Amino acid sequence: MENWSVSLLEGPLLAIEHCKDVKVQGITFEYGRHIGVYMENTHRALIKNCIIRNMGGVGVSIGKGTLKAGNQRGHESGGNPASRVVGDLMGTVYQNILFNREGGTENGVVDCHIYNVGAGGISLGGGDRASLTPAGNYVENCRIHDYNRIEKSYRPGIWMDGVGNRISKCDIYDAPSMAILFHGNNHVIELCDITNVCSEVDDQGAVYYGRDPSEQGNVIRYCYFHELSPRHRVTATYHDDGACGAEVYGNIYHKAGSLPVLIGGGHNNHYRHNIFIDSPVAIHIDARMQGWGKFMIEKGAIIDQRLQTVNYKNPPYSTAYPLLAAYWDNDTSYPKGNVIEGNLFYKIGNVVRGQSEWLELYNNWATGSDPGFVDAADPLKGFKDDALIYQRINGFPRLPFEKIGCDLSK
Numbered sequence: 001m002e003n004w005s006v007s008l009l010e011g012p013l014l015a016i017e018h019c020k021d022v023k024v025q026g027i028t029f030e031y032g033r034h035i036g037v038y039m040e041n042t043h044r045a046l047i048k049n050c051i052i053r054n055m056g057g058v059g060v061s062i063g064k065g066t067l068k069a070g071n072q073r074g075h076e077s078g079g080n081p082a083s084r085v086v087g088d089l090m091g092t093v094y095q096n097i098l099f100n101r102e103g104g105t106e107n108g109v110v111d112c113h114i115y116n117v118g119a120g121g122i123s124l125g126g127g128d129r130a131s132l133t134p135a136g137n138y139v140e141n142c143r144i145h146d147y148n149r150i151e152k153s154y155r156p157g158i159w160m161d162g163v164g165n166r167i168s169k170c171d172i173y174d175a176p177s178m179a180i181l182f183h184g185n186n187h188v189i190e191l192c193d194i195t196n197v198c199s200e201v202d203d204q205g206a207v208y209y210g211r212d213p214s215e216q217g218n219v220i221r222y223c224y225f226h227e228l229s230p231r232h233r234v235t236a237t238y239h240d241d242g243a244c245g246a247e248v249y250g251n252i253y254h255k256a257g258s259l260p261v262l263i264g265g266g267h268n269n270h271y272r273h274n275i276f277i278d279s280p281v282a283i284h285i286d287a288r289m290q291g292w293g294k295f296m297i298e299k300g301a302i303i304d305q306r307l308q309t310v311n312y313k314n315p316p317y318s319t320a321y322p323l324l325a326a327y328w329d330n331d332t333s334y335p336k337g338n339v340i341e342g343n344l345f346y347k348i349g350n351v352v353r354g355q356s357e358w359l360e361l362y363n364n365w366a367t368g369s370d371p372g373f374v375d376a377a378d379p380l381k382g383f384k385d386d387a388l389i390y391q392r393i394n395g396f397p398r399l400p401f402e403k404i405g406c407d408l409s410k
Contacts, residue, residue: 013037015039017041021045022042038060043107047109055118065101105136120147120148121156125165132185138165140167142171144171145157148176160187168188176201177204182209185320187219189221190220195228198234204238206238208235211242213266213327216245216246221249224380233259234257235257238264239263244269244324245268250400252404254275254277254379262285265286271340278346285335312324338360340352340362340364344393344396347368
């Protein structure tokens with residue numbers, strides 16, 4: 001079978017549940033009213049070289065969703081766990097940070113083209129946050145675009161939650177809202193080419209997470225963020241409302257929104273060996289927990305609730321993230337431990353917007369002169385072997401420019 005379409009079907013075109021070692025390859029899924037491909041409690045299931053388009057909902061969903069009760073809306077909604085739906089997954093995860101979607105393990109979506117879908121490209125779940133057990137589910141070498149035909153916001157190109165999942169070598173573009181929205185721990189986002197997203201929204205990020213300091217161990221590396229809208233409060237990597245403990249390295253931010261990086265009052269975020277090009281501001285940091293956001297860190301409020309939920313002072317969280325156990329020590333409202341080291345700032349108006357004492361900055365280089373690009377208009381061509389950057393920033397590595405982005409032909 002090469003083409004699969006059932007235009008009146010309200011459920012998934014294909015559901016794979018409670019099985020292992022299933023491979024679906026070379027099929028076009030289209031003209032469904034809901035999900036293209038759904039997986040639950042699967043192991044080593046692979047969706048490869050498929051086209052998923054013209055769906056009413058999300059292209060692929062790995063793990064359960066939720067069904068709302070009554071007419072609840074927004075962050076107060078959520079719902080009950082349900083199979084073969086996505087529903088208000090964001091509201092559910094907001095209310096129950098340990099929600100386990102039963103997404104199975106080692107499942108992959110590889111070499112797929114997903115576009116013209118109604119409510120997001122891929123919903124990637126898996127792993128158990130209570131025990132920090134990873135799923136190892138992944139999306140790799142996929143092209144995802146035009147994925148908000150019906151629902152315009154908070155339905156990203158890829159939603160990722162749980163523990164230990166990976167997004168690699170994906171091109172994500174042409175969308176009104178986010179490219180990647182994630183929750184959870186120990187995820188990897190790498191080698192992605194992200195452009196022209198967040199084109200119709202305000203105060204969002206191409207890659208976004210936040211309001212839960214227990215979501216640690218996440219890595220964003222070797223991605224190319226470019227041509228993001230400067231008109232609104234658009235960010236490339238957005239650590240919202242006290243987000244903590246991310247490692248962000250080897251990325252290129254080229255005309256990447258009005259604020260390429262936003263650290264919203266969090267702790268222990270580490271930026272190293274990134275390249276910032278042609279932006280009025282590179283990094284914004286604030287102390288919102290001392291101002292309008294102080295309600296979040298009051299005793300018994302949402303941050304306290306979430307830390308208590310994961311039992312943060314005891315294993316596995318205390319051993320995996322030793323700094324988290326000391327979260328309430330000293331003044332939590334004061335952003336601390338955020339390190340900016342070994343980064344290039346080329347044609348940047350202000351390197352940092354915010355008070356310098358909220359960051360540790362060293363071994364960075366800000367310049368208006370060419371640092372040694374092969375082609376300054378196309379930074380993916382990399383640096384010349386004798387580029388000045390290798391002299392001015394001690395230990396600056398040879399970044400894998402040639403591996404960034406999807407290999408599928410357009």
